[in-house]
Amino acid sequence: MKVLRVRVDRERCQGHARCFALAPELFELDQWGNGRERGDGAVPAPLEQKARLAQANCPELAITIIEE
Amino acid sequence: MGESMSPRPPASDWSTDFDHLDPRWSENPYPIWDELRQSCPIAHTDRFMGAYFPSRYEDVRAIAYDTEHFSSRRIIVRETRPPLIPAPPITSDPPEHRPAKQVLLPAFTPEAIERHEPHARAICRELIGRIAGKSRCDAAVEYAQEIPVRVIAHMLGVPEQEGELFRKWIKEILEIGITDHEVLMRAQREMIAYFAEKIAARRAVPRDDLIGYLINASVDGRAFSDEHINGTLRLLLIAGIDTTWSAIGSCLWHLAQHADDRRRLAAEPDLMGPAVEEFLRAYAPVTMAREVVKETEIAGCAFKPGHMVLLSFPAANRDPAMFPDADQVIIDRKENRHAAFGLGIHRCIGSNLARMEIRVALSEWLARLPEFRLDPDARVTWSVGTVRGPRALPLLLG
Numbered sequence: 375m376k377v378l379r380v381r382v383d384r385e386r387c388q389g390h391a392r393c394f395a396l397a398p399e400l401f402e403l404d405q406w407g408n409g410r411e412r413g414d415g416a417v418p419a420p421l422e423q424k425a426r427l428a429q430a431n432c433p434e435l436a437i438t439i440i441e442e
Numbered sequence: 443m444g445e446s447m448s449p450r451p452p453a454s455d456w457s458t459d460f461d462h463l464d465p466r467w468s469e470n471p472y473p474i475w476d477e478l479r480q481s482c483p484i485a486h487t488d489r490f491m492g493a494y495f496p497s498r499y500e501d502v503r504a505i506a507y508d509t510e511h512f513s514s515r516r517i518i519v520r521e522t523r524p525p526l527i528p529a530p531p532i533t534s535d536p537p538e539h540r541p542a543k544q545v546l547l548p549a550f551t552p553e554a555i556e557r558h559e560p561h562a563r564a565i566c567r568e569l570i571g572r573i574a575g576k577s578r579c580d581a582a583v584e585y586a587q588e589i590p591v592r593v594i595a596h597m598l599g600v601p602e603q604e605g606e607l608f609r610k611w612i613k614e615i616l617e618i619g620i621t622d623h624e625v626l627m628r629a630q631r632e633m634i635a636y637f638a639e640k641i642a643a644r645r646a647v648p649r650d651d652l653i654g655y656l657i658n659a660s661v662d663g664r665a666f667s668d669e670h671i672n673g674t675l676r677l678l679l680i681a682g683i684d685t686t687w688s689a690i691g692s693c694l695w696h697l698a699q700h701a702d703d704r705r706r707l708a709a710e711p712d713l714m715g716p717a718v719e720e721f722l723r724a725y726a727p728v729t730m731a732r733e734v735v736k737e738t739e740i741a742g743c744a745f746k747p748g749h750m751v752l753l754s755f756p757a758a759n760r761d762p763a764m765f766p767d768a769d770q771v772i773i774d775r776k777e778n779r780h781a782a783f784g785l786g787i788h789r790c791i792g793s794n795l796a797r798m799e800i801r802v803a804l805s806e807w808l809a810r811l812p813e814f815r816l817d818p819d820a821r822v823t824w825s826v827g828t829v830r831g832p833r834a835l836p837l838l839l840g
Contacts, residue, residue, distance in 0.1 A: 388785075388786060388787065388789040389547065389789060389793075390783065390789060390793060391551075391552055391793070391794060394552065395552070395715065396715075403551060403552065403553075405547075405548050405551070406544060406547035406548060406551070407547050407548075407550065407551035407552065407794065408547075427776065430776065430777040430778075430779070431719075431777065431778055431779060432779065433779045433780065433781055433783075433785055434785065434786075435779075
């Protein structure tokens, strides 16, 4: 069965916080407001659309969605 | 001041002689940028002692990411090259940029900004209370310009009622000072003296505000000099005011002319998120600049050291190669990687604050004043230069 994971590239992220605004279930911010995936980044099936929306709105192209 | 400026010869050709102070550019720059994107995507002018204007998203992005060839030590294209007056982190390059920005970031996270939302809402309600019941108003003067100034003044710890003084400095530094060196330097001196006094007062009597926070802050065990703090405070005050004032004004200007969007937004509050992003894309207020410090080439265009680059995030946001129907305002646009807050290390530190203020300003306005349109008997006027937004926005209400 396929598992989707989101990952934020910490080097690319500049803290626009779009991922957190659009999919707070999948992303969180650190104390400086930079984004990171929650936990292991696993995306429950009902949240796949939100994951794709977050990726499509990151101005720094910092989010990847990995299919395992 | 404005009267002493000599009349400028109009730009003869946008690709070889552009002038972002030309009234045609201030009034409606979008067709000019569309033309440039097709004919000469990186324009140049001999005005301003030499400046480039990239009109495509990909070139704006490449320059924003390239801190080696493009320095932020000058971030405004002016007629001359005045002495460098640092306002970290916006004027900082690596490696100084990182600590200068890092110290500020915790105060501007979405969570930190949420604490200021009730204050912003109270300001909006108070202003609307004065407007409601009237048949016409100037939404730029009576509403948009008052909101960000009071919020940022409160955050910094300076009097909220001094908005008029702050706006005078902003006009002198960002508009008149583009061509009038004396006015620019005087405004800078006044601001430096103003904040020097505030910093000294805060050292004597501590207070829980951004001035107090910066005095005690350190990054990697290093505190910041008074000169550094002074520059940062001047940046926060200037950047915190006319940018969001412009954005709120542009949103209302759009909604005044598009009843469909206005009614839809009032009826579907969930649309506020994507709508604010779309307004930020389409009417991005802030154009930054860089100084070329090392010769390089982008998209076949040679960039010569000493020339400036007008780094137009607003033009990038209108590039059809990046945004389908770039000239259409689509308030439920799904994919929107706009660059209104910049790209790369200089991402606007106030982006979460600006978003909160715009969202609160629009939702409070629409809740009380759902029907409004441009007053056909009065003129909308726009700011000139670095930040674009309506400075007069005459509306008919009801």
